[in-house]
Amino acid sequence: MDKYNPNKIESKWQEKWARDKEYVRKENEREKYYMLDMFPYPSGDGLHMGHTESYTASDIIYRYKRLNGFNVLHPQGFDSFGLPAENYAIKTGVHPKVTTEKNAANYIVQMKMLGLGHDLENMVYTSRPDYYRWTQFLFAKFFEGGLVERKTDTINWCPSCNTGIANEQVEDSKCERCGTEIEQKEIPGWFFKITDFADELIEGLDKIDWPEHTKKNQRNWIGKSEGAKIKFSVIPGKRSEGKESREEESLEVFTTRPDTLFGATYMVIAPEHQLIANTKQQITNYKEVEEYIQKAKNKTEMERQENKEKTGIKIEGLKAINPATNEEIPIFVADYVLGGYGTGAIMAVPAHDARDYEFAIKFNLPIKQVVAPFWQAENDWYDAVREDLETVERRLVYALVKNPKDNKVLLLKWPGYNTHTFIVGGVEEGEDLVEAARREVLEETGYKNLKLIKEYNDEVHVKYCAVHKNQNRYAMAKCIQFELEDEERTKVSDDEKAKHEALWVTEEEAEKLLEYKNFTYFWQMYKKGEEVFVGNGNIINSGDFNGLDVTEAKEKITKFVGGEMTATYRLRDWSMSRQRYWGAPIPIVYSPEGEAKYVGDENLPWLLPEDVDFVPTGESPLKLSKELLERTEKIFGKGWTPEVDTMDTFVCSSWYFLRYPDTKNEQEYCSEEKLKDWLPVDFYIGGPEHTYMHLLYARFWVKAMHRLGMIDFDEPFMKLRHQGMVLDKQGVKMSKSKGNVVNPNDMVSQFGADATRLYMMFAGPLEDDVMWNEEGVKGVYRFLEKTWKVFNEIEMIDCGPDCRGVDEAILGLYHKTIKKVTDDIENISFNTAISAMMIFVNECLKQEKLPAPAMKNFLILLSPYAPHITEELWVKMGGKGSIFNAKWPKYDEAMLKDELIKIVVQVNGKLRDTLEVDADI
RNA sequence: GCCCAGGUGGUGGAAUUGGUAGACACGAGGGACUUAAAAUCCCUUGGCCGCAAGGCUGUGCGAGUUCGAUUCUCGCCCUGGGCACCA
16 A cells, blocks of 8 residues: 555646546536635735635635535635735836736645635736726726715825825824834825715624624724714803804814713813814913914824823813803813814713813812712512602711721611611701711711711712602712711610611621612722712703603703714724825826816726836826826826826725626626626635724625615625634744744645645634644644545445444444534534544544445545545545535434443532443333 | 633643533653664553542632533633724
8 A cells, every 4th residue: 555645646636626627517507605715915925824724714615515515606816906016116126017916826826735626717816907997997886976085184194105094004003014103194085985884884794694703893993972962152251241242153062971961061172173273363372272282283192192191271261151051161172082083072071981080180170970870779679669659759878987996887787678788867958968977877876976087979879669668769878988086975776776786897898798789889989989980870960850861861951952963983984095006096087177087987997007117206106107197188188187096905805706706707897697696705714804994895895886776785795704813833923024934835745735724724713823833733644644544454345325244333433423524614613523533533443344435425524624635535435526526425313322321420510420321221 | 991802731722502621633651563763553641649449629810600610690810912082
């Protein structure tokens, strides 16, 4: 017998598959399945291990689906526009087209080496005119449909790449690609109105099978917050003086908490806000304000981060009016309010917002509580609120008393109710809270001399049933903290004694004994200091709205002041103009009057001119193209000028999956029939780094086309899974600079493609990071050697359906293996499927005779992972045609049962014994 | 600070619904074969105690629910990734 020699058999099969197209034939009438990979950028470094992993995973699904009778589209292509090729051209003068095509050819060789079964006859290259003409065509449809607009906007500008980049492409205030610090620059450009689709992009997530965390991340990225827009009028500083000069200047704010409007005690606007320019004359400290604004602008984002303390300056000479209270409140400029989010102005509610609170403390501004935490006794408690009883309001005071001598605190023990509380008492109308608290401590516990430590600001509300009085109580309580001055004590009346008992306990004990939220709330403040209450509760100090739940109050208060319930998003429009050469030209020309016009379908592809210099000037390279200008004037007339920016490469990758079914079509981007046949994509695999940009843009693209009536589906990818990163042995990210990059080619020549594929999948779950350890490849290589040995050394008997003459146990294991491998592929749990096949092969090695039909089926189970060896052994076993035209085996339910069943004896959850019992009894 | 993911032997990982923790593999140790080595095959391999039978302990830490928790609940610690005052 020959030894297992992957080099020999793998190249043989790769050649056969490439040459003999009929050998692995397609059957068009079968049910269709679209298995898509994220296509690579063809870099000079070649395919890396991350590609190897995800392409192997998709290849397994592709082959598995084929074997299950599907007609599978499993295409591949190149996202071939982009900066590296252009930067290389700047350095060496080699045209990006040349580099790109060369790199792509290398990728194809590597993909073949791995035995990947992608359709390499129908590839897509985004930089080729036969592709980008359709990118331009679709752009034009969006343009005509009003989904693209030209805006002059402040954009992120990378001085190194000499290009504007989208907000999403900025990392840590640095350029995602080259790491240069981003500058802000005013520049005209084209934008896709992705924000118009914000709600659809959120809602669509509910109907697709994507990892939950990916969906969550997209929701967060879109960042919808619901709230209200409310107008505050702005008046000159002293109302009395300026009655007649009351210019109708106003400030609109967006707030998620309109329910707290009565607590808005000041306003803050962003340094960029228009109001400052509009009211320059009225601002009496304009100079200082301007200075602050300048400082804020000069600050880099990094500096802002370092300096956590809030800064700001009061605008003198202007006041705003809180529309709810009609009170005058001051206006500040501060850089903690952002120009680009919401309206660039906020109403500050220091009592219920942590940032406003911090600012208010620093500038000594009033803090007004308008929401009280509220708890209602739970249903299964003895004091649950009873609907049939009337509710009586009461004001209460809690006293938290501490003895400084031993640090114990004083609680009341209520034997009747089996609970503990602070000292509690009612407060009479107009009575001083502290006096009331002292009185209650004296009455209930007898302690006479108390030192006031603290009055807590917060008021809390509770509703419960006072069982003994047969009425519901709505209690509004505040809390006072005392220390004993001495232990002098009077006698407590028998009446009080009967109700409750005074008890000194340590803080640890108190923590355990206090169970009602209204007490633990103050206990937390006592232990950890006062915190801003940002939760839900009931409205107080807000006129007619008192007592309302915050949710209810939001709309009512908004309506009361003439505001509008609305939502804002964190998502910004997609800036897609790039001042670069190597991208799809934007098919727009400008009339002598400067009006933008689409070049027209008949002029597509609107070719990227060849007569350009790559040296970056800060302007678009196309501006220097004579040919482009001449072309424009020739077609449209003198004075017409071309758009010289090119498109963001994310545009090209937002629709490539629509081209794959029909790559050779010269009339349409994809025929209607093929769109119907293949789309949307059934399964998409790619890295988690594309969670925000690519995946969001592609979803937007499809929704936009759907809105324009071009397609009848509105989500591109029905099922999505990510692959993890491939790390080195130490768990460090592979990178050229660290010199720890592993080349897939080397792995293939050392261990073969089958072993490389198998190890990638065996190392762990697909979505987890893989630590690449060559020691580990040995294991799967041995497994392949053993498989080889089984099929070459052990006698195979063609034993028919009842299979006499072989070990029955191996038949049972065979059926179990089919089930396990099938279930695991469905669950994308490749590592455990491989382990099941290892167990099977290990058992086979112990046999003298094996059933030939079952063993052929076993090869089918293994074939998606290791296509070469299984194709080879398939022929040896007398299989007809390619193994990939075979049928996925089925298991026999009856064969899954064990003859003997293990019974586990547990006592108190601990294993005490195991028994083996005949399964038939 | 906030959001997401995760924490299981020396290592990668398994345990799919709360029911024998550590499948499978790597590494390590011992043995067989060999002049020798590699390869291959066999045995052992979470820790502690024990000659053994066996016992105790064990899934980041601490509580809780349960007859029973790697799995569920609460609190905390750590690691990785993402976001930066989002009103």
